Amino acid sequence: MTEPVNTGDTLTADAATPLTADATPPVSTGAPGGMKVHPLEPLSAEEITWAASVLRRDKGLAESVRFSTVELHEPPKAAVLDWPLSAPLAREAFVILLDRADGACYEAVVVLDGEGSVGSYRHLPGVQPRIMAEEFVECEQMLKGDPDYLAALAKRGITDPDLVMVDPWSAGSFDGSDVRLARALSWVRSRPGDNGYARPVEGLVALVDLNTMEVIRLEDHGVTPLPPEDGNYRQADMGDLREDVKPIEITQPEGVSFTVEGHEIRWQKWRMRIGFTAREGLVLHTVAYQDGEELRPLIYRASFSEMVVPYGDVSPTHAWKNAFDIGEYGLGALANSLELGCDCLGEITYFDALLCDAAGNPQAIKNAICLHEEDASLLWKHVDWRTNETEVRRSRRLVLSFVATVGNYEYGYYWYFQQDGAIEVEVKLTGILSTGALAVGESSPHATVIAPGLSAPYHQHFFNVRMDMMVDGPRNSVVEVDSEPVPVGSENPLGNAFITRETLLGSEAGNARLLDQSRARYWKIVNPGVTNRLGQPVAYKLEPGNNSMAMAQPGSSVVARSGFITRHLWVTKYDPRSVSPRASTPTSTQAGMGCRHGSSPTGRPRTPMWSSGTRWATITFLAPRTGRSCPWGASASCSSRWVSSSATRRWTCLRRRATRPATAARRRATAGRAAARR
Numbered sequence: 001m002t003e004p005v006n007t008g009d010t011l012t013a014d015a016a017t018p019l020t021a022d023a024t025p026p027v028s029t030g031a032p033g034g035m036k037v038h039p040l041e042p043l044s045a046e047e048i049t050w051a052a053s054v055l056r057r058d059k060g061l062a063e064s065v066r067f068s069t070v071e072l073h074e075p076p077k078a079a080v081l082d083w084p085l086s087a088p089l090a091r092e093a094f095v096i097l098l099d100r101a102d103g104a105c106y107e108a109v110v111v112l113d114g115e116g117s118v119g120s121y122r123h124l125p126g127v128q129p130r131i132m133a134e135e136f137v138e139c140e141q142m143l144k145g146d147p148d149y150l151a152a153l154a155k156r157g158i159t160d161p162d163l164v165m166v167d168p169w170s171a172g173s174f175d176g177s178d179v180r181l182a183r184a185l186s187w188v189r190s191r192p193g194d195n196g197y198a199r200p201v202e203g204l205v206a207l208v209d210l211n212t213m214e215v216i217r218l219e220d221h222g223v224t225p226l227p228p229e230d231g232n233y234r235q236a237d238m239g240d241l242r243e244d245v246k247p248i249e250i251t252q253p254e255g256v257s258f259t260v261e262g263h264e265i266r267w268q269k270w271r272m273r274i275g276f277t278a279r280e281g282l283v284l285h286t287v288a289y290q291d292g293e294e295l296r297p298l299i300y301r302a303s304f305s306e307m308v309v310p311y312g313d314v315s316p317t318h319a320w321k322n323a324f325d326i327g328e329y330g331l332g333a334l335a336n337s338l339e340l341g342c343d344c345l346g347e348i349t350y351f352d353a354l355l356c357d358a359a360g361n362p363q364a365i366k367n368a369i370c371l372h373e374e375d376a377s378l379l380w381k382h383v384d385w386r387t388n389e390t391e392v393r394r395s396r397r398l399v400l401s402f403v404a405t406v407g408n409y410e411y412g413y414y415w416y417f418q419q420d421g422a423i424e425v426e427v428k429l430t431g432i433l434s435t436g437a438l439a440v441g442e443s444s445p446h447a448t449v450i451a452p453g454l455s456a457p458y459h460q461h462f463f464n465v466r467m468d469m470m471v472d473g474p475r476n477s478v479v480e481v482d483s484e485p486v487p488v489g490s491e492n493p494l495g496n497a498f499i500t501r502e503t504l505l506g507s508e509a510g511n512a513r514l515l516d517q518s519r520a521r522y523w524k525i526v527n528p529g530v531t532n533r534l535g536q537p538v539a540y541k542l543e544p545g546n547n548s549m550a551m552a553q554p555g556s557s558v559v560a561r562s563g564f565i566t567r568h569l570w571v572t573k574y575d576p577r578s579v580s581p582r583a584s585t586p587t588s589t590q591a592g593m594g595c596r597h598g599s600s601p602t603g604r605p606r607t608p609m610w611s612s613g614t615r616w617a618t619i620t621f622l623a624p625r626t627g628r629s630c631p632w633g634a635s636a637s638c639s640s641r642w643v644s645s646s647a648t649r650r651w652t653c654l655r656r657r658a659t660r661p662a663t664a665a666r667r668r669a670t671a672g673r674a675a676a677r678r
């Protein structure tokens with residue numbers, strides 16, 4: 001669920017070329033025509049402005065038209081992989097428009113070359129773009145002026161609408177019409193600044209047309225008293241704080257080990273590009289691994305392409321709830337501006353995200369993507385007990401992350417790149433539960449009671465990762481690997497033997513796969529045309545993490561909208577048009593991560609941090625020395641100490657990295673390493 005919370009600033013003329021009525025091409029991007037930048041480099045502020053003005057000029061857009069998306073239209077894969085040897089590629093913008101006058105959605109490609117032109121433009125019947133931030137504000141304001149809504153609040157003893165919070169939940173469109181539906185739920189603060197999610201207005205649902213901003217139907221399913229307790233979580237509300245926590249500092253006195261050029265990142269043997277879209281947030285492009293003289297491709301494109309949060313409660317306030325937080329709200333558009341010392345700790349490099357506002361102006365989210373390297377415990381170790389020789393290596397990993405606030409929830413998305421060639425992905429779920437009210441002392445078979453009169457309806461979170469793999473090239477296959485016991489007999493007299501069975505996932509009909517813990521199932525992405533030194537086809541292994549099955553039944557409204565949650569792995573042929581599992585055409589390899597996280601009274605109504613993850617590991621891909629080539633002792637001394645004399649500073653997020661003189665210990669360590677290099 002969502003409300004407009006990010007701190008994105010609309011760029012002014014200082015930072016972006018002002019919108020020009022005659023769609024004059026910008027003169028300073030260096031991008032169009034000459035294509036000096038990499039073809040996957042995100043659109044610049046000038047290019048976003050230019051694309052919007054070309055559409056206004058050539059399509060005569062009415063005042064009622066809103067820009068939902070202006071982003072890079074990625075060139076064809078073959079051309080990108082051939083770049084810079086391919087024929088010159090024009091920069092293009094992909095645009096989604098909503099005409100609020102009639103609810104029509106349009107999709108366009110704008111060619112940013114010469115004077116600019118509209119390459120394609122089409123109406124998408126029955127399709128609605130994601131809900132935009134301004135609609136949240138308008139919906140809340142509209143309801144607070146609606147006499148019937150105010151009367152329903154008054155019935156519940158709520159007489160100050162300024163304390164009411166409204167979250168419009170996407171409702172989908174089941175009849176193919178262009179009505180832009182939302183179901184608005186309400187909460188009420190006990191005072192300004194209070195956590196309203198502790199007091200849900202149960203039984204009141206407003207069905208709203210977001211285009212006309214009119215209440216289609218106000219459902220009142222009866223009064224349930226507001227929960228009596230507050231659920232405040234701010235530090236000022238906490239009373240006594242623990243005082244036994246000493247500072248942890250992460251320092252890299254010689255700087256970081258990665259380099260950044262534009263949106264290309266190089267670290268250890270990894271090389272990749274990143275992008276950022278309003279829908280997906282962080283996107284990985286052209287992930288490759290340097291193996292000796294050879295730069296070996298692994299992934300062409302990867303992102304979280306969809307997620308859904310279906311609820312399992314039967315009460316009329318919650319039974320319909322299923323939020324597609326990526327497709328319906330836009331994770332990227334809701335990304336946080338991250339804070340050093342709070343969201344990220346250590347030597348951090350930030351990337352801003354450049355999106356658009358409803359008028360088509362560039363809109364920057366400062367510090368949307370966090371890049372850093374961090375210690376990751378042991379990489380490998382062996383003690384030769386005969387000689388008493390020990391070899392041990394610390395592991396470090398490169399972390400790319402962003403955090404999105406989707407209404408009550410926070411989602412942290414983390415990609416980890418390891419020194420041994422593995423990639424891990426993790427989602428951290430935190431924030432506040434979506435709550436309901438019940439009579440004090442009552443319980444529910446479909447919800448956890450987390451405080452007197454306050455419940456957290458059961459629900460699940462499903463995350464879909466789209467992976468366009470290219471292990472040593474684009475021609476890859478997917479193999480399912482099961483471990484199988486061998487029946488007791490002449491081939492297995494002791495009954496202990498087992499084998500592995502590999503099944504090539506061939507036709508698409510058979511490519512929707514489930515996890516099978518009883519067979520220790522995993523999957524390999526294989527390039528049958530390339531072999532390693534043992535003659536085995538090179539492969540990358542997909543190791544599923546903790547997961548779950550959809551609780552919604554076949555034929556349910558949830559499964560009807562999100563069939564992708566019924567399987568853990570979907571293997572499909574490459575289709576560049578399909579970036580979402582909910583599109584009508586199939587997509588590339590899709591792996592789902594699901595969880596049903598706990599709710600408990602200890603966190604109420606904050607949700608305890610929960611994570612869901614998956615790992616891709618090198619299996620026959622890299623030479624065996626990969627991890628062993630890491631040097632001994634690349635970490636600095638951990639003995640430096642800094643004790644703040646300021647009580648408030650200890651407990652306040654450090655907005656700036658503390659600057660302090662190097663301690664003698666750190667100076668000695670640095671000098672020692674420098675001497676070793678000489």
Ligand SMILES: [Cu+2]
Pocket residue numbers: 429459460461597607
């Ligand atoms: Cu949850």
